[in-house]
Amino acid sequence: MNKALFWDLQGTLGGEAVASLETFEPYPFSKEALTLSKNHGFRNIVITNQSKIGKGLLSKETYDKEASRILDYFNSDGVLLDEFLCCPHTSEDNCNCKKPKTGLMELCREKYDLDIKKCFVIGDMGKNEIVMAHNAGCMGVLVLTGGGRKSLGEFRHTWAEHEADIIAENALEAVKMILRK
Template sequence: MNKAIFWDLLGTLGGSSHTLINNNFEFFDHAIPALQKATENNYLNIIITNQSHIAHNRLTLEEYNDSLKKLIIRLEDKGIKITEVYTCPHAKKDNCQCKKPQPLLVNQAIKKYDLNQNESFIIGDSGKNDMLLANNSNMKSILVLTGEGIKSLTDSRQLWSEMRPTHIAEDSLDAVNKIVLFL
């Protein structure tokens, strides 16, 4: 069986939806070393992201895919392989099954890549999306304090109060260090 890290994209690895829409997404300084360290420790890097701005016509699916291809090429140039990117393009009102925190996309990846859930992690900055996704997928979670991370622990904690992340990390590199060193 394989092990994976499911990465949230926006707020965890870099940028915001505005930077993705404007095609100027930048990775946080800690993101590249984090992805490299995950790769070096035999984790599959899988990105799982909600992109409702596609449903809201702020970005076309084609524009999103073009931006994504550029991001993946930048990572490949640094020796980082992204196994797959799972994207939900729907609006919340669509009530789809692929939007985080629903586990559909994680479950598809578990089957497709023969993943061991006990050795895999979900890392993200949103309690109501990423941490609940981990809970719904029976996986370990690490909440990073970048992006919406601090807000997830304060202003919006009530939205996911029924669970706790496995760990809290300063950023994506700190999260991978916790996985490699302590877990």
């Protein structure tokens, strides 16, 4: 298994594009999407930007609690999520892990010996997920849940030099379309 789907969290697997993690509720189809990709040999890796931590608006304790609540939901009847990784930094921190930077993808590529050309990044914000996909050398899937429609509309200028390789209604449709590629 040397391929992976890199998932955005909020607006993609549940919740809203910009909201606090405490209000995150998974979408009803997310488990099915993750199961389908697992069954086709993909690892499922979540990468989430949580700059609220860096800004002091979300404590590490609250983050840990919410992250384990979300992991419990997805991994309760078998491990659907192989990794749940977070960048806690703000733009000013100049880290290498804040999407669309590829630091956390690189970490996983080494850990799992991933063939990055067989991987996809899936998310609702073109400027983060589609640009990170292309920065890493893989394909990017934009979902229309969360901020997806706005990302294709009023925020299209924030990732103007890029095109989504796939546009999907939601996470489950995204996996189905990936499997047809």
